[in-house]
Amino acid sequence: MIDGTIALPALVPVDLVLSERHLLQQFVPDGPGTVHFLRVFVSSEERFINCDRETDIAALRLASVEIRDRLEPSMGERPSEEVSAMVVLSKQSFG
């Protein structure tokens, strides 16, 4: 789009939630065209689309759950509030 090569006709939905990815094709004026998503959530696919970047939130959640579950046993008792810390590094820290 930036270099002026966008194919026309086109639709550019912004900040919408669509049940189906191809839902808007029927609204492209003058026949088949291109739909460029700018922050669109496709609920049937559980995907966020922003320009050409897509995020599969189900897969992202699964990966995050695996990380959380793997580290959980090592976390020990956590403070109930945010804490700050100071890590002191010296030559001895690196053996």
Added chain:
Amino acid sequence: MAPASTSLMHPDGPPEPIAFRRPNLPGVAKLTAKERVAIGRDAEARWAKVMGSPMASVYVTELYGLAVEVIDEIDGAYELVAQIGQPEPGVGTLTVNHEINRRPKARGRMAPLSPTRDRPRSNPGRRRSSFPGAL
């Protein structure tokens, strides 16, 4: 204040390396067995370096917190979608909900997990997700 290495970590020591199990997703299915082994070996090597660092406890604590944040944000997005309701099959719906579309910041939350991502500094334009199929 107690140092992070004793106040935030389990007394039994650092965790075992994460086994990067891959979900059965379309994007993942495209990987060959050889590629899967290479990715796993690379991830384990990176993880071993992290755990050998004197900053290991800080990294693990941050990693855990980021993962929990991402899960919470995505669960929040699911709740918003549930409020909209699932359309009947074959019935297309278009909804305006700005809050849902602000949820992709969960993706940005994963960016600091640098050892699990590969973005060579010599070629900053190259992108390769460590979560194939997700990002």
